[in-house]
Amino acid sequence: MKPIVKGSIITGLYLGILTCLCLSIIVAVHEKTYETFVKTAEKERLNKQMAEMLPGIKYNNDLIKSCKLYSDDTITNGEEYEFYTAYKKGRPVGYIIRSNTMKGYGGAIELLTSINAKGEILQVVIVSQHETPGLGDRVLPANSNWLEEFRGASLYNRKKFAITKDGGDFTYVTGATVTPRAIVNAEKALLEYFSKKGNRMISDKSCIQND
Template sequence: MLKTMQKHGVTLALFAVLATGLTAVVNALTKDTIEQQAVAQQKLLFNQVIPADSYDNDIQTSCVVVNNSPLGTGTHHIYVARLGEQPVAVVMEATAPDGYSGAIQLLVAADFNGKVLGSRVTEHHETPGLGDKIETRLSNWITYFSGKTIQGSDDASWAVKKDGGQFDQFTGATITPRAVVNAVKRAGLFAKTLPTQIDNLPVCGAQP
């Protein structure tokens, strides 16, 4: 009996080693492909929020970091669009913390004069059939931010219509669009402050 148990133990150990080795090999072989796909997906998303012909640098590698800013608590990345070395706009990660079912993650592009160039939702947990209309696959609602200018923090038009603003709310769901509108507004206003900060912000991936 003891010998049988020892034999099975050795077999299981060998199987575990082989499985671990195979997993490591697969990870090594697919790592570059996965990274390339992630870069391509990010580029596709950027092209939806900022016109590709409005800048001439590699925006994905022109990245800085802000912490606990108007974009939300924690760390957010900002991608700087440049034209002839001159910063002309930014694509910012932003968080709407007050969605109906939790935080909503956004990508917001804006110039430095208060104009929002575009916005997309990258992650959310809103109610299917109601709050999820912030997704472009279900509605074009979020595209209405494109080209809209924020006059200032007291710009009352940057609100849902129920609150006297210009943006539609969803039938049966006002909390979600209100949260997104406010987050995009905060991001657009923050973009106006960036020209004097960009060169002093830490670069993405830099060691502290």
């Protein structure tokens, strides 16, 4: 064999082996860390979603880590739900609370509500619902901006925390009173529970995802 051919073969083999070696290192590291990465990314996504629910509030703790479980007969109907507290310099400045109501037309409606320290609602998100499409589900942000009516609402700045049909000032769609009424009453119950218990709502029961 000519030396130049031999040299090329050796060089080729050498580069091939080096490539295999490098690739196996990358694959090994990827395999080892992939699961942890997926978890972190999911946590980060949740954190961002939470941060968006606290517009204009400056806080400096990790919301996910502040997660505690609570349970109540009226506002969670016995379910154990998460609530998150945002702190600034050790003082709570905002809360994100999950609650539910069984008064919906299609059963349980799960809600996520953010409240500031003054007890005003910042944002309401419907986590899950089974309302009639086209009627009850008009409250969803995809169909209307009805949920915006909650922005800034508190027990003190509404003469009656109810839909207009019940003497309050939250609107509703004719023919579909059940869903708005259920949600408004659930938010009212939540605010009442919150103003009664306040910080004492904080249980010591940490969420499992902290582990």
